[in-house]
Structure formats: structure tokens, C-alpha cells
Amino acid sequence: MGSIGGVYLFRIPEGEEFISYVTKFLEKEDIKAGVVKAVGTLRNPKIGYFLEKEKRYKINELEGTYEIASLMGNISIKDGKPFLHVHVVLGDEEGVAYGGHLIEGEVFVAEVFVMEIVGVELERKMRENGLALWDEMRL
Template sequence: MLREVSAGKRFMGRLPQGADLLEALTQACVAQGITAGEVRAIGALTKAVLGYYNQQNREYEYVTLGSHLEIVSLIGDVSLKDGRPFVHAHVSLGDERGQLWGGHLAPGSEIFACEVMIVQYQSAEPFERAFDEGTGLLLWPME
């Protein structure tokens, strides 16, 4: 079910070249005290690691792309996992031929340049991820 949230502060900035994209997004949220929110970004990567959740096997499979890639779109959310800010993001990447790659943003994606926008949300109850038996994923609980 849906829960009412209200938009709080908005943050914009650039992430450091050479940093791991997922880790840099998470550290930005930790530094600003963001425990619930929305993340968007554009830019470029020198390397990307994308995940695909195999629903039958209930585990992630990964592909590593080693060429230079444009971040066509990155969208994600911020919530709590084990009491700490956790960024869950999906990304669409374009290569030099205009071919599009996409999937779950995984550790190991290296930033060439990245501009990020984060909207912090306020909620009466925290959004804490919990194991969902039906999917095998850590998801927001249904209330």
C-alpha cells in the first residue's frame, strides 16, 4: 500500500571522478542525513556493473561493461536497510553506437562525470527494507 510522504530538502551536486557511483550516492545520503528520498543522475561512466534479478533462481546476475558509457538516465530511491541509508537505483547507459544498456546499478561502476539530484522525503514511519518471501528481495513492507 502507499504511504503519504512530503518532499523536504532538495540537493544537487557533482560526484567525484573515479569514485564508485553506488558508493558515492550512498555516502552523499549519509552525509546529508537522507534516510528516505528520490535520486536522479546524468553523466558518464568509464566502467559499469549492471544487475538483473533472475526471478526463477532468486538471485542477481551481473554484466560488466568496460567501455565509456553515457548515463542516459539514473533513477532510484533511498530508504533504510539495517538502519542505514540504502540507495536502490536502476540505470540506462548508452555506448558509442547509441546502443542502450540497462539494469540494476551495482557496485563497481566508475564515475567519469556525474551530476546528481536528490529529493529528501519526510514520512511518519521510516521506509525500512525487509525480506519479502514472495519475491526473495529486500523490499518496503506492505502495510
């Protein structure tokens, strides 16, 4: 069982790509497990939905600016490096919501919360279902 390590709050500069910026932060801070949450706004985001039968993601490319209604995810190790897995619900100016796996998005505004978990090893490995998942953990 893990325990809470560092707790980080930071703002991503406008124009940066969300996933790559946070991943660089995780590498710099040597964070190998944890949780991520954020609020803000993304431009031209790409979100994915996993097609179970085809074992691949369908990517939806949204155009314009979208409010982050919810963004949460986890941090683990994949291929020896920190891996950020994020799901998001985005809203447009009409209040229409789009959700899925955040592939990428240019930041207009993003305030990020990262809570590190120490004492656990969460490594993603490719499974027969086409997803890179953690090993099962027993509590």
C-alpha cells in the first residue's frame, strides 16, 4: 500500500500542449505513481474512445476552445518512463459535453493538481485486449 508523497499545484503556460507539458514535469520531478486533476480551457483538443472489438482508439478532433468540465487521471510507468493517463469532459460554448481519453490539447488556461503516491509500483504492460494496463493489485 502506498502513501502520499509530494503534492504539486502549477499552471501550464498558454500555448503549451497539456499531455507533453505534464509528462515533462513528471520526468523532472521523478514522479512514478500518482493522480492528476485539472481545471481550465483547451484549444483544438483530441479525445479518444477505445473501440473494444477493433482494439484501437477512435480519435475525435474538436475545433475551437473547450472548457474543462472535468479532468482526472493517473500516473504510472510505461516503457520505463512516467506515463500520464487522463480522461476529460470538455464543454463548448453551448454547454454540449464531449468526453473521453485526452490525447492532446493546446492550453489556453490550465491549473493542475498532482499528488504523488510513493511505495507502489504501477507499471503498464500491453494486454491481449489491446490496452496497456497495470498488473492486478491485491489489497
